[in-house]
Amino acid sequence: MYPSPSSVSSVVTALRSAGCVFAEDEADLLISAARDPHELAAMVERRIAGLPLEHVLGWAEFCGVRVAVDPGVFVPRRRSEFLVGRAIALAPPRPVVVDLCCGSGALGAAVLRAVGAGELHAADIESAAVRCALRNVGPVGGRVHQGDLYDPLPAGLAGRVDVLIANAPYVPTGEIGLLPPEARDFEPLVALDGGPDGLGIQRRVTARAGRWLAPGGSLLIETSERQAPSTVAAFTRHGLQAEVAVCEDLDATVVIGKRPAHAAGADGSLAR
Template sequence: MALLHADRSALVHRLRAAGCVYAEDEADLLIAAADSAATLTDLVDRRVAGQPLEHLLGWAEFCGLRVAVDPGVFVPRGRTALLVAAAAAVAGPAPAVLDLCCGSGAAALVLHGRVAPRWLAAADIDPAAVACARRNLAPLGVPVYQGDLFAPVPTGWRGRLDLVVANAPYVPTDAVALMPAEARLYEAPVALDGGSDGLAVLRRVAIGAAEWLAPGGQLAVEVSDGQAEALRAVLDGAGLVPTLVHDEDLDATAVTARKPA
């Protein structure tokens, strides 16, 4: 869709005034997504009102892939590239992999190409996330289960998984209100709220992973830097052996935890 330079400049100005840090890039993406001037106006109005860019476009870029993201579904963050890299580094050959709290299925989508799993599945408790993940993962033949953590996963895999990846919610309840509006207003609360200290879901993931992992299997999770030591203690208590990984450039912290052989 062709726009006069003046039109693009005005659009960039509106986006920048609304607080969009990458206003020029966002303007180009919105222009490319619009099939008419009216559609573009609607997209820009909704973005200025605070809706996530990814929900407006219908996709997010993650680890070099374009991942479909439906309205209301957790948008994969750039920092989660560290979690995926840490998981791939400990995966071992032809692993059996489960992506918990999968959201759009972004981590599973990337891991499918990186670790050549013999079995790969994803799970989430949010119906909207499950529907979105199924759309992303169905072409790869990857099943997506709906339910609470390990509960919907076929029991035949209990004690046989080589890798469990979980981008579980870890924002403390009181801090959710301090998150950017595009997250707290437009993403499912269940994908954000990690309980009073942010570790409520991760505690349950650790306990479940100790049961579902094969001996020598690995759990990989994301957490804030300030929570890492507390999470290490949780993993120790679950009988897992944790290793912390931090990336200053991504401002990201991941933890892998091995089930002893």
């Protein structure tokens, strides 16, 4: 019978010695995933070496669903479920949804899964992320594009996007070293580093959002509470009606910008 109580205990001990706070829970997951003792030993070894648990398992739980997460791909955080919830609430029937900096594609897939029907496009600059996102976005009927932000999106999406979500990197460059080793050593730097003040990618997303959003469409960006005022200012500067949404339970902050329903071509940031 596999595994024996002694092997369970040894896995817990090994994980706890490596600093895993939830060693018992992680041991249960690893034991359930391993097909034999040799695979279990290899998985435990990778976890002890610091690899994120989600990379070891090959999946993360997000919005109640297991989503594929490959090594070298940003692990979706539970706090991002708040952004997904707000996006779902703002989505009209059969929305056009775009997920920028999509990573695994977990956020966009969760939105489309919840609304039931619509059009989903996810984009990321990293090849590993695009390959992973295909496994999560494909089953809900979405498409994945590789390139820098809006560049790879089909031109026909311009002015049609109802919900634009972006979990863009927002950690200031100087604070990358303060992140947990799991993140800074095993997740792609491009998914973490937001530039000197953490807002460089956010500004680029915001500056071009007006061209892609449908009248009345919404841009949602995850940020920190400290950075939110600057993000709001960028939204306002580019003609979006901005508000800040906060979830204390998840330690989540999302800035939401709506393109005015009457927007026309007068402001180049809204239509061109």
